[in-house]
Structures are given as structure tokens and as C-alpha cells.
Amino acid sequence: MKIELAQQKPWKKIAAISLFIALIGYATFAVSSKASKTVDIANLSFQTVSNGPLDIYSGAYGEFASARERLLTAPALGKVAEILVRPGTKVTPGTIILHLTNPKLEQEVSQAQGQLAQQQAQLEAFKYEQQSERLNYQGRIADIEAEIEKAQLELSVNENLMNLGVSSKIELQRAKLAVKQETKRLKFEKQKYQQFIEMQGYQLTQRDITIVQQASQVALLEKQLADMQVKAGITGSLQTLEVELGQSVQLGESLAKVGSDKELIARLRLPQHQADQIDINAPVIIDTQKGKIAAHITRIESVVSNGSVLAEAVIDGELTSNARPSLAISAQVFVMHNDKATFINQAPGLRPRSKQALFVRTSSNLLEQRSVTFGELSQNKLVVTEGLTEGEEIVSSDTSKYNQFSQLSLNN
Incomplete structure (x- = not known):
């Protein structure tokens, strides 16, 4: 059998080669265009x-933030009766933020002030009493001193008469004994007077301590009452207000916060x-x-x-x-x-x-x-x-x- 091979046409080969060259050229152009x-x-x-x-x-x-901040707290039990300043307001140390009321505290202040006045009056009366006692002691001492002078005078007379042979020896001894007895009485009375002065000093000190304590109590209550008008305390602005009008607050409860502005x-x-x-x-x-x-x-x-x-x-x-x-x-x-x-x-x-x-x-x-x-x-x-x-x-x-x-x- 005779087999014949089909011969490829030359124009197709040329077209394929041309297409391949064109593709290579396009790729080269694309790469070069991205590179520069x-x-x-x-x-x-x-x-x-x-x-x-x-x-x-x-x-x-x-x-x-404020370098200085002050927390305002309730000084005692009370109720918010008035709010004068709201957050953001500029304040000074004396600016009143709000006002609290407590009738019981007002009554306690009045009672404490009355007790203090009573104790001070009793102290003055005690001083007058003690002064009278001192005068009594001084009077008795003066009487004894007068008796001593009288006894010494009789002793001197008896000594002179004894020298003249007129007075008896027993009269002279009686005069000496009188001087000795009155001298001992004077010494004893002066010791009693000194002890009385010391005792009076202790009594006055005790009464002074009681008055000082009562005065401190009065000052504390008065400060609590004054602090019911809650003040800013520093220069700055009110940052927060944590209570409302009519609200009851407890001792130490937070009310507001003030911070410095400058x-x-x-x-x-x-x-x-x-x-x-x-x-x-x-x-x-x-x-x-x-x-x-x-x-x-x-x-x-x-x-x-x-x-x-x-x-x-x-x-x-x-x-x-x-x-x-x-x-x-x-x-x-x-x-x-x-x-x-x-x-x-x-x-x-x-x-x-x-x-x-x-x-x-x-x-x-x-x-x-x-x-x-x-x-x-x-x-x-x-x-x-x-x-x-x-x-x-x-x-x-x-x-x-x-x-x-x-x-x-x-x-x-």
C-alpha cells in the first residue's frame, strides 16, 4: 500500500511564527512600561x-484636672433647705454652696451655751466665797498675832517686876506660857491657811477644766451649726453637686466637690x-x-x-x-x-x-x-x-x- 503524507502549507507556519513574535513583543512592552x-x-x-x-x-x-480638690461633706444630720450654687459656677472660699437645717442641733447649741454661762457664773460665785474664807483666815491670824503681842507685853512687865522683886516667879512663868501657846496657835493657823490656799487653787483648776471642756463643746456645736451653711473653702469652681433640694443627709455624707481653676x-x-x-x-x-x-x-x-x-x-x-x-x-x-x-x-x-x-x-x-x-x-x-x-x-x-x-x- 502506498501512503501519501499531506504537506503542510508554508503560509500557516509563517503566520504562527509572526503571532509568537508579536506576543513576545507585547509582553516585553508591558513589562518595560511597568518598570519605568x-x-x-x-x-x-x-x-x-x-x-x-x-x-x-x-x-x-x-x-x-484640678491640682486642689475639696470634698464637701455634711457636718451633721440635716436637710437641704437651699441650694445657692450649681456645678460650673466660679466660687471663692467664702461662697455658700447650700444651706442645711437641723432644729435639734440649734437646740443643742442653745443648751450648751446656757450650761457654759451657768458654769462661768458659778465660778465667779465660788471665787467670792473663797475670798470670804481667806478673809476669815486672815482675821483669825490677826487676832492670834494680837494675842501674842499682848502676851509678850505681859511677859515684859513681869520680867521688869521680877527684876525689882515685886512680881512672883509663877506670874512670870504664866506669861511665858501664854506667849508660847499663842505662837503655836499662829503657826498652826498659818499652816491651815496655806493648805486652804492650795486646796482653793485645785478647786479653781477643776472648775476651769470643766468650763474649758464645756466651751469646747459649745465651739464644736457652734461650728457644726455654722457649717450647715456649706462653703466652698477654696477658690475655683463647683465641679459636682450630689444632693437635691429637700434631701435628708447623714453626718459625713458627700454633698459636693470643688476644684481649683488656676x-x-x-x-x-x-x-x-x-x-x-x-x-x-x-x-x-x-x-x-x-x-x-x-x-x-x-x-x-x-x-x-x-x-x-x-x-x-x-x-x-x-x-x-x-x-x-x-x-x-x-x-x-x-x-x-x-x-x-x-x-x-x-x-x-x-x-x-x-x-x-x-x-x-x-x-x-x-x-x-x-x-x-x-x-x-x-x-x-x-x-x-x-x-x-x-x-x-x-x-x-x-x-x-x-x-x-x-x-x-x-x-x-
Whole structure:
């Protein structure tokens, strides 16, 4: 059997080869078009990478709080009879916030004052009685002294008569005995008088102590009664009011809270990853939208809440006009000083603590896409940790539409 092979037509082969070449050319053009593109340099913004000393600050947010706060409590049982000030009102130490009433307390004050007056009157009467007793003692002593003088006179007469041989010896002895007896009576009476004076002193001291105690009781009750007019106690503003008109309150129950307006502290929430690098007394720059205020860290808590750590800062500089308790603020907290930091100015789209693709200008007037790692943002300076060196220029304008290109040619 004779087998004949069909001969392939040459035009089909040529067409297949041409199609293959065309596909290769298109693929080459597509790849080259993604690898490079020409852009107008006038439409781009550049900035140069710097290297040098840089203070690293951590961003924080928070609010002002009163440095001085005073909790107002009920001085005694009572009922809220009048409310004179509402929260948010400016107050001074003598401003009356509310008035409490307690008729029983008023009666106790009156009774205590009456008892004090009675004890003071009894003390004065006792002093007059004791003065009369002292006079009686002094009178008896004077009588005895007169008897002694009389006995001494008789003794002297008898001695003279004895010398003349007129008086008898027994009369002389009787005169001597009289002088001796009256002298002993005088000594005894003076001892009794001295003991009476000492006893009177103790009695007066005891009565004075009783009066002082009663006076203290009166002062305490009077203060409780006066405190029923609840005063602010400090200069600032009324922050909270926890009672209503007509409400009965117990001794020590919380009524209101007053906080200072001019004496403020800043309560800041520090990022958890930087809180352990911040020291006590670290400088702080607070921004209130109406100016910046200097401060320093005084306390850092150890508890982490929602990725942040609470800290307190004391104000060092002058407050801005809008500073008040609970005002939301932002702050920059000093972390450390870096002598050789690589950094650029912050620009839209550049994010701290991230890795991003940026276009870097080369010596051959091309833009080369490069992966750059950023660190912390400190006072509008973005730290570069990897991918850039000092003196290089990066495109700081938006180039997101060119991200598919690895290179860009610059058209001057």
C-alpha cells in the first residue's frame, strides 16, 4: 500500500511564527512600561534626609484636672433647705454652696451655751466665797498675832517686876506660857491657811477644766451649726453637686466637690511602648490649641489600660486663657536625646512606626522605589530607622498612582 503524507502549507507556519513574535513583543512592552515611567518634576515635592542631634518626644493626650480638690461633706444630720450654687459656677472660699437645717442641733447649741454661762457664773460665785474664807483666815491670824503681842507685853512687865522683886516667879512663868501657846496657835493657823490656799487653787483648776471642756463643746456645736451653711473653702469652681433640694443627709455624707481653676495638673495617657522609657521630671510640652505650656512629669502609674499608661504632669509655665479642668489637651513628652538621628520632616502619608515604599531620587535623575522603615514621630520630625541615608532626597508628595513602577524618569 502506498501512503501519501499531506504537506503542510508554508503560509500557516509563517503566520504562527509572526503571532509568537508579536506576543513576545507585547509582553516585553508591558513589562518595560511597568518598570519605568516619565513624570514631570514640577508636579513633585522633595525633601532631603537629615542626620544630627534630635530630642525624641512621645505624643500623648489627656486633660487638665484640678491640682486642689475639696470634698464637701455634711457636718451633721440635716436637710437641704437651699441650694445657692450649681456645678460650673466660679466660687471663692467664702461662697455658700447650700444651706442645711437641723432644729435639734440649734437646740443643742442653745443648751450648751446656757450650761457654759451657768458654769462661768458659778465660778465667779465660788471665787467670792473663797475670798470670804481667806478673809476669815486672815482675821483669825490677826487676832492670834494680837494675842501674842499682848502676851509678850505681859511677859515684859513681869520680867521688869521680877527684876525689882515685886512680881512672883509663877506670874512670870504664866506669861511665858501664854506667849508660847499663842505662837503655836499662829503657826498652826498659818499652816491651815496655806493648805486652804492650795486646796482653793485645785478647786479653781477643776472648775476651769470643766468650763474649758464645756466651751469646747459649745465651739464644736457652734461650728457644726455654722457649717450647715456649706462653703466652698477654696477658690475655683463647683465641679459636682450630689444632693437635691429637700434631701435628708447623714453626718459625713458627700454633698459636693470643688476644684481649683488656676492650680491645674495634666493627666496624660502615654503610649505603652514608650512609658517605660520616660523618667520622672521629664519635660512636657502641652498644647491647648491656644498656646503651649511647659510642664514636667511627676507620677507614672504601672497599670496599662487600653494600650496606654496614665501619668501626671505639674504645670511649670503660664496657663493659656482656655485652660480649665477637663479641657482635652495633647502633649509631647521627652523620652531621650539621640546624638546621631536620621530623620525627615513629617509629610502627609508618612506614618511613624511603619514600613513604606517611597521614591528616592538617584544621581542619574531617576526616582527609585525603595522600602523605608520609620520610627517615632518627634515634634514633626520622623525618625528613619532603615532605608535612607543622610543627604538623599525623597518624594514627599503623593505618588500612590505610581506604586506599580519600580522607577520613574524625571522630565525637567
